[in-house]
Amino acid sequence: MPCIRYRTAISAHADGNPLPPGVTDLELETHLTACPDCRRWSKRLRALREATEDLRRHRRAGTPSKPV
Numbered sequence: 001m002p003c004i005r006y007r008t009a010i011s012a013h014a015d016g017n018p019l020p021p022g023v024t025d026l027e028l029e030t031h032l033t034a035c036p037d038c039r040r041w042s043k044r045l046r047a048l049r050e051a052t053e054d055l056r057r058h059r060r061a062g063t064p065s066k067p068v
């Protein structure tokens with residue numbers, strides 16, 4: 001299976017969505033173990049997600065939401 005299939009799955013997983021049909025947790029694990037590229041990609045995606053979360057949290061905490 002091409003990497004893109006796994007990356008779609010990783011991305012869905014990071015969003016809290018179910019894995020796309022045809023990709024199982026085990027397959028994903030196995031591929032990540034075997035494919036350094038996807039491992040790096042998944043790490044970067046996770047870091048990006050965390051940064052986005054942080055930003056969102058900061059913004060929510062820092063700026064009082066009042067109607068403009």
Ligand SMILES: [Zn+2]
Pocket residue numbers: 002003006031035037038
């Ligand atoms: Zn891969």
